[in-house]
Amino acid sequence: MPGNLKNTKPNRYIKSDLKSHKIIWEAEHPCRWPYMKILREFSTLKEFYPDIDPYVEAYKMRDNMWAIFEESMDGVGDVWMYLIDGPEKAMLIDTGFGVGDLKGLVEKLVGKKELIVANTHHHFDHAYGNSQFGKVYCHEAEVPQMLKTVDPHIWDYLYDHETRKGIYTDFDVDDIVPFEPVEVIGVKANHIFDLGDGYEVELIPLVGHTAGMSGYLDKHNHVLIAGDITGVGKPKPGDTHPENCTVEALHDCFEAIWKRHDEFDGVFPGHGALDQTNVMIKYHLDATERILKDPESYDEIGEIIRPSGPVKVCKKYVQQGTAIRYDLNSVYKKDAVKD
Ligand SMILES: [Zn+2]
Structure with missing residues (x-):
């Protein structure tokens, strides 16, 4: 079982009508967990369409923007996707695990209009639903890993193939979206997506977690989808920019976007509390600055079990937030090695 996970119900169990049922739970974060419990059990922002996609809840966060929640299918990190309904085109940012008819839900929310799909990064919880959409955009440095997700076997690890039961979360295996090839289009940092009538969404590089991790700045709503x-994270074979998987690269991205903090007042992350104030970016920048000054000054060090084996992970606390996790060999760009 991956580290940090347990197979008992948490103390503050979150009631849910989703078709997914967790077998393995992540740890209860002291602030995130009660936030999620109150939001999911009591918020009037919630829209749930079980006849279309019983695996997601949509929360209307702005007049034309939804945060779409999906439970983790593999034990780590319930995830947020985002949908923006622009004047001519809609834009979906991230596609979740690929269980349930997300495309149908998007059509329910915005109607049948042209849809731009973009990913923050290639990880299972953000990009495994891409198959439903035919074409996806991402930062050009993310393309090598994104191409590896265009594979009919990406969902194999989620369930036991004899019993066809979920390993981490119980779900109907027949609800996995059918595999279809996806065209992956890499774009440069700060690429502008035009949703019509001057409505712009800009790709903001926030590399570190992966070589091409990106946020998206919705300039109309003044929000940063982060x-x-x-x-x-560790660079992976094929990465063209391994130096991006360093604390220094993440720091430089935070520094660049913090200079533009008057352009956004809400931060919407891939996991956890929504609509955080923009100063969260400053707090993350401060944490990376402290790591760069003295990488050994971590607040915690621990071991987590990855499929490749145990890895030592340092944590530097972020004010009002969680922590920046890093490895002592992935601090400075000069230390990054190309495979
Ligand atoms: Zn990720």
């Missing part, structure tokens, strides 16, 4: 900014 993706996963709390951990620095």
Whole structure:
């Protein structure tokens, strides 16, 4: 069982009408958990269409923007996707695990209009639903890993193939979206997506977690959809920019977007509490600055079990947030090695 997970119901069990049922639960974060419990059990923002997609809940966060919640299918990280309904086109940011008819839900919310689909990064919880959409955009440095998700076997690890039962979360295996090839289009940092009538969404590089992790700045709503900014990952074979998987690269991205903080007042991450104030970016920047000054000054060090084996992970606390997770070999760009 992956580290940090348990197979008992948490103390503050979250009631849910979703078709997914967790077998393995992540740890209860002290602030995130009660936030999610209150939001999911009591919020009037919630829209649930079980006849279309019984695996997601949509929360209307702005007049034309929804945060779409899906439970983790593999034990780690219930995830947020985002949908923006622009004047001519809609834009979906991330596609979840690929269980349930997300495309049908998008059509229910915005009607039948042209849809741009973009990913923050290639991870299972953000990109495994891409198959439903034919074409996806991402940062150009994310393309090598994104191409690896265009594979009919990506969902194999989620269930036992004899019993066809979920391993981490119980779900109907027949609800996995049929595999279809997907065209992956890499775009440069700060690429502008035009949703019509001057409505712009800009790709904001926030690399570190992966080589091309990106946020998206909705300039009309003044919100930054931030993706996963709390951990620095390892470069993977094929990455063209391994130096992006470092604390230094993440720091430089935070520094660049913090200079533009008057352009957004809400931060919407890939996991956890929604609509955080923009100063969260400053707090993340401060944490990365402290790591760069003295990488050994971590607040915690622990071991987590990855499919590749145990890895030592340092944590530097983020004010009002969780922590930046990093590895002592992935701090400075000069230390990054290309495979
Ligand atoms: Zn991720």
